[in-house]
Amino acid sequence: MRTLFKSTLFLLLMLPMSFFAQNTVTGTVSESATGLPIPGANVIVQGTTNGTVTDFDGNYSISNVAEGDILTFSYLGFATKEITYSGQSTIDILLDEDSATLEEVVLIGYGATSEQDATGAVEKISADQFNQGAVVSPEQLIAGKSAGVQITPGGGAPGQGGTIRIRGGSSLSASNDPLIVVDGVPLDQRGVAGSRNALNSINPNEIEDFTVLKDAAATSIYGSRASNGVILITTKKGKRDTPFQFSYDVKISAGSINDKVDVLNAEEFRSLINDTPGTNPSLLGDSDTDWQDEIYETSLGAIHNLTATQGIGDFYYRLNFNHTAENGVLTGDYYERNAFNVALNQDLFDNKLKLTLTSKNSLDRNKFADQGAIGAAVAFDPTQSVLDDTLPFGGYFEFNRVSGGNIVQQNLATRNPVALLDLYEDDNQTRRSITNLNAEYKFHFLPELKAVVNAGFDYAEARGGTFRPLIAAANTTNINQFSNYENINRNLLLDTYLNYKTDVDFLNTTEVDLTAGHSYQEFYSFSNVTGTEQDQIFDFPRDINRNALESYFARASFDINDKYLISGSIRADGSSRVAPQNRWGYFPAASVGWKLHNEDFLSASNTVSELKLRGGYGETGNYEIGRNYGYLGLYTPSQGGARYQFGSTFVPTLRPEEYDEDLKWESLINYNAGIDFGFFSNRLSGSVDAYYRETEDLIATVPVPAGANLSDQLLTNVGTTVSRGIEVGLSGDIARSEDFNWTLNYNISFQDLEITKLTLGDDPNFFIPQGGISGGVGNNIQLWKEGYDPTTFFVFRQVYNEQGQPIEGAYVDVNGDNQITEADKQPYKKATPDYYMGLTNTMNYKNLDFSFTFRGSFGNYIYNNTQSANGFIEAGTNTPSNYYSNLNSNVLETGFVNSQFFSDYYLQAADFVKLDNISVGYTVPGEKVDFRASLTATNVLVITDYEGLDPEVFGGIDNNFYPRSRRFVLGLNIAF
C-alpha cells in the first residue's frame, strides 16, 4: 500500500512540463446537429498544460501551438475530437452529441450503472439541483430534493447537523441513520465525538453529487449497514485535458431569530404573582428584562472557497481551500471550518490503470454556548436585572441566600441566562482526514476485466474542554469546574473487487456485468477525559472501542437486448459485534427491469421518450447498536463516589453487565416496485415507487423478564415493524431554449410505519414508554406499542368547556372507573408526517437565474413542551426555594394552576410549508474572467398553525429549542 502511495507521489513530481516556440490558432466550436456555438468547451494541446476555453460565442484562441501537436476539443455530452496541427491559423470544429456519455452514470456501490439500466430505487442529485445559500452542513444541500428522503435540520446552532431519514427509518433502538459513503469510504455511523455534525468535514462546495439508494435491491450490496438506505457522496475531481482554472467564491451571510417564545413580561408577571395567594411579592425585583433579547444576537458568517483545477494530459487535479466561519444567534456560539481538499488523478498505460487519490482534510473549531441559557431565559424572573454588583457572582444577579454569613446561590434556582453564557467556556477543535486511494486496473490480456482496490481511512481527532469558574452561580462546588477531553475516531478500509463486463451472443445481445469482491473495515475509538466531579479532579478511565466488519460481495447484472434487465447481488457480512455463532449474515437481493421504450411499439413514439418498469426484492441488516461486545458478559469497575463502606475502608465495586449471548442482526426485507417515465424528449419526466418493508429481529432496548438478566432492560432482538410508502418524483422543463429555461421539480412521499410486534409475550396492551419530556423527572409522552407508529404520543384526552377552554384536570375517563388514572391515557397522533413534499424551481433568462425551494410536511404533531412545562401557575410559584419562575403566556389562556403534562391540549398539529430558500443570481461572462453574484434568503417563510417557535422538531417534542435563524446571503464568484 505504502509503495503504491509513494509511487503516485513520485509520478506527480514528473509532471510533464515542456515549452516550445509556437503559433496561435483561433476558431469556433459548435454543435454539429444545430450549428449553435458551444460556450465553455475545452481546447487543449494534448499532453501539455496549454489550453483554453471557448467564450460565449464558441470562439477560442490558443497560442504556442507547434506543428504536430494534437489539439483536443471536448465538452460534456459530446464526443471529443482530436485534430493534428499542421500550421492552420483557423480551426472550426463541429462536435457530435455523444449518446453514450449523455446517459447519466449513477453509482450503485462497488460500481456504476446508467440511469437507464438501474433496476433499484436510486436517485442522483447533482450540484445544479442543490439548495442555495450559505450551506455549512452538506446534507442541507439536498433537503426537499428527493422523494422518500427527509432531512430535518438540527437546531439553529452554527454547523449543527440535521437528521436524515430515508423512507422513515425502520428500527427502534438501533440507528435509523443511513450509511454514508464518501468517495467509496463508508463513514462510521456513530459520528465523531465532539463534533456538531459528522458530515461537516466535507465541504459542501466540493460535492459533485449525492446518490441516494433507497430500496434494498440497490442497498443490499452494503449488507448489514444498509437497512436505512445509503447515500453515496462523490466529491469534485479534476478533468482530463483542461486548462488551469482558478476560482474564488465567497458567501457572506447575516441572520437573526425571527420569533421568541411567548412568555410573560415583567408587568404581567408581577401582577400574576401579586394575584396568586400565598406568594411573597417582595421576592420580585423592580427591573423589566426580556431575557430572550439578552441571550440572542445577530449571527454573521462567511464562507470562502479557493479552487484550482487543471488537467495536464492524463494527470489531473483539483485543489480546494475552504474557510467557513459563523457565529450563532445564541451569544458565544461559533463554528469554523478550515478545509483542504485534494483530488489527484493519474491515468497510466493507455488508461488501463487509473489512480485516484482524494483527501478531505479539515480543522474545525467550535465554541459551544451553554444551551441551558435558552431554557433559563424562558423561565427567569423578568422583574430581575441582568447585573448586580453587590452579589458575589461575577457581577451578575442570581437568586441567593445567606449561609454561614456568606451570600451563596440558591441550590436549585434558575440561573441567570446571561451569566450561563458569559461565565462558561466550551471549546473544541476537531482535525479530520478522510482519504482514499482508488486504483482501477484493466487487464491487458482481457480488457473486459477490471480490478479495483480502494484503500481509505477516516481519522478524526477531537480535543476540547469546558470551564466554569468558581464565581459562576451555576458552579455549586468549591473549585473551578472543568473537563478536558480527547477523542480519536479511526476507520480503516480496504476494498478489493473484480468487475467483468462484456456482451455475449445470447438472445441477440446480452450485456453482462459481474462484480465480486472483499471488504474489510475496522473502527476504533478512544476517549479520555480529565475533569472535576464535585470538589475533586479525576482522570476518568479511558474508553476504548474497536469493532470490525469483514465482507464478501458479488453482483451480476444482465441487460438482454437492451430491453430486459436482471440483476442480483449478495453480501456476506461478519461483524465483531455479533457472537461467533451468529456472526455471519447473508443479504441477497434481486431485481428486474423492463425498458418498454425500447420495445417496437414504443420506440418510434414521439410522446414517450422513456418508460421503464422496475421491481426488486432485497434483504439488508442493521447492527448499528452503538455498542460493542454486546454478546459478551462484561464486568465494569466502579468510579467516582461509587464505593461501599466495609469497616473503615471504602471498597470499589465490580458490576456484571447484562448481555444477550444470542444477539443477532436486525434484518429487513424489502419489496419495491417502480416506474420511470419521460415524455416529450424527457421534458416531463419522473418516477413513482412503492415499497413494503418488514424489519425482523428488531433490535430494541426492551424490558427483560425481571430476574432473567442483569438489568431491567436489555438490548435484544424482539419484534417486527412494517413500513410502506409511495414516492413520486416529477421534473418538468417548462421552457427550454437558449435564452430562457425553466424547470420545476416536485416530489411527494407518503409513508407509514407501524410496530407489529414488540414482545415475546402476547399481551396486546403491552407498551414501552418513550419520549422523555421536561417538567418532572421520568415523564414520558410517547410510547412504543403494537399497531402504532414508534413516535405515537400517549396522552389524556382533554375535556373542554363550552367556550372551548380546557378544564383543568378534566380528562376523558376512558375505562369508565370514575377516576382518572394512568389507565386512561391513550395513544394519539404521532410525530412523523403522513406525507411530505418538496418543490424546487429553477429558472434562467440569459445571464439571470432565479431559484427557490419549498418544503412541506403534513400529518405530523408536536408536543409543545415549552407550554406544558412553564404554562401553569405553580411552575412559577411552587419553586424549591425563595424565588419565582417566569411562565409561558399560554398560562393566561388555560389558567392552569397545576401541571397537566399529559393533556393532549399540548399536542398540536405541526403541518407546515416552508420556503427554505430563494435566490437570484447574475453571471457576467468575460473573455478571461467569469463573474457571478447572487443574493439568497434562507428560512424565509413558514406557514403553519403550530404555536411554538418552529414546527420542525425532530422527534416531536418541542423543548428548549435552539431557534433557527433567517439568513440573507450575498454570494460572489470569480473564475479565471
Place this chain on the structure above:
Amino acid sequence: MFNKLKSTFLVLFGLAVLWSCESELDLEPEDNRETSESAFEDPEAYKQFLAKLYAGFAISGQDGPAGDPDLSGLDEGFSQYMRLYWKLQELTTDEAVIGWNDGTIKDLHNQNWTSGNEFIRTMYSRVMYQIAQSNEYLRQTEPSVLDGRGVDAATQDQIAVYRAEARFLRALSYWHALDLYGNPPFVTEEDAVGAFLPEQISSNELFDYIESELLAIEGELIDAGANEYGRADKAAAWMLLSKLYLNAEKYTGTGRYNEVVTYTDKVIDANYSLVDDYQKLFLADNNSNGAQNEIIFPITFDGINTQAYGGMTFIIHAAVGGEMDPDDFGINGGWAGLRTTSALVNKFLDNEDDAIEEVEDERAIFFTEGQSKEIEDISSFTDGYAVAKYKNIDTNGNAGSDPTGDFPDTDFPMFRLADAYLMYAEAVLRGGGGSEADALAYINELRERAYGNSDNNISSSDLSLNFILAERARELYWEAHRRTDLIRFGQFSDGGVWPFKGGVPQGTTTESFRDLMPIPASDLGVNTNLTQNPGY
C-alpha cells in the same frame, strides 16, 4: 518504473484479495471493562463484587453519584433502591406526602396506582436486579468455579462468608418482593443469565424459601456485632427472620409469633444498646456517635465515597424547603418535596389542638415555621409539617464530609434495636409467648429515651396492639416500615383514613387489594408465566 509499479499493483491486489481478517472479528474490551475470565484474576474482585451487592441498596450505578446506571427504565437517581423502597413504604401511608410532578408519584399517596406506575415498576426491577446480581455472585463463587480458577484455600474460606452475606442480601430483597408484590418471579443461582421467562412463585412458597435461606446461612454468618461495619451478621439475619415471621399471617395465612419472640430475643440478647439521644440515630456520624450500637444493619452512605441521588440524599434534601435553613441540615439546598400529614403529628399529641412544639417527646422532630399542619394543596411545600428527623450534620452540628453539601454521610438505619423491642412486644401481645413484663420494660426503655425521664412510661394496661402501632409510628416514622405495619394491622387500605388517602382531602378508605402492589404491566407483557395480583 511503470512495469515495476504494475507488478507491485498486481501483487498488492492479490494480497488484498487473499487477506482474510476473520480472526480479527474476535475482539475483546481494551479499556477498563473486563470479561468474566479476566475480572477474577485478582482475588480482590470477590470482595468488590460483594461490595456491589451491598452498594446495590445505596447507590444507583458504577459512577457515583450518577453516570453509569444499573437500571435504564427510569431516571438514575429515581431508580435507587432505598429511594424507591422508602417511597413505596412511606408515601402510601399517613407518614409522608410529596409535592412533585414526577409522573405517577402522587398516585402513591392517593392509593390509585395502576400496574403502569413507574415507581412500582422500578422498585420491582430493582429488587429483581438485586436478586439477579446475587445469583450471579453465587454462580461465580461456586467452590468448583473457584477451584477451576485456582483460588487458594484461605481465600475460599473468606469467600464462603461472602457467599452467606450474598444470600442474606438476596433474602432481604426477596422479602421486599414478598411484602410488596406477593407473588414475584423466582430465580436462583440455578438459572442462567439470558432472556428466559422466570416462573412465578406463590407467597407461601416464597416465604418458605426466604425462611430456609436465612436458617441455612445463620451458622455461616459472622457473629452478631463482630463483622466489619456495614456488613451483615447473624443479628441482621435474626432481624429479617423476625420481620418475616411477624408478618407471616399476611404472607401465608398462618401466624408465626413464637418465632418472632425467639429471634428478637436473640437480637436483644446480643450486644446492642439504645443510643442515649434519639436524634443521634439520624445524623451524619451515626456510624460512630453511639448510634452504631443500636443499628443492627445500616445502608451506609458517605459524602465522598458513597454518592447517589437516592437514599439519604433524597430523604434529607427532599424534606427541606420553605423557611428551613439548609445549613441546619448540612446540605446546600432543599428539594422541597416531602412533608407529613396531620395524622402522624397527632400521634404525638394528647389533644389534636395542642401545639406540636410543646410536646416533650423528643422523637417529634418536625419543622413548623411557615408550614401549616393541614394540607390544602399537596404540591405546595408549606402545606403539612416538615420532618426534620434526618440531617447531614454530626452530633456537634458540623456538616458532613462532602464540601459541596450534596451528598450526606448519614447512614440509613434499616434494622435497629428499637424495632426489635417493638416487634418483641407486638409478638407477645399477639400470643407468641415471651414475657409481657419484658415487653413493657422494652417499650418503657424507648419512652424514657424519648422523654428523658420515666414520667411518660406506660403501664401494662396501656400495652395494646393499637398502642404498639402508634408507638411504632412515633419511634420508627420515615424509616420505611409504615406500609408493612399498617397492612399487618389492617389499617392500610379498607381500614384506616388519613388526609388525602384515596385522593380526597379528608381521606377515604380504598379497596383491600391495594395491600399488594401490582405486578408491573411491563413484566406481565414480557413474561407470560406471570399472573397479575387480584384487583389490578
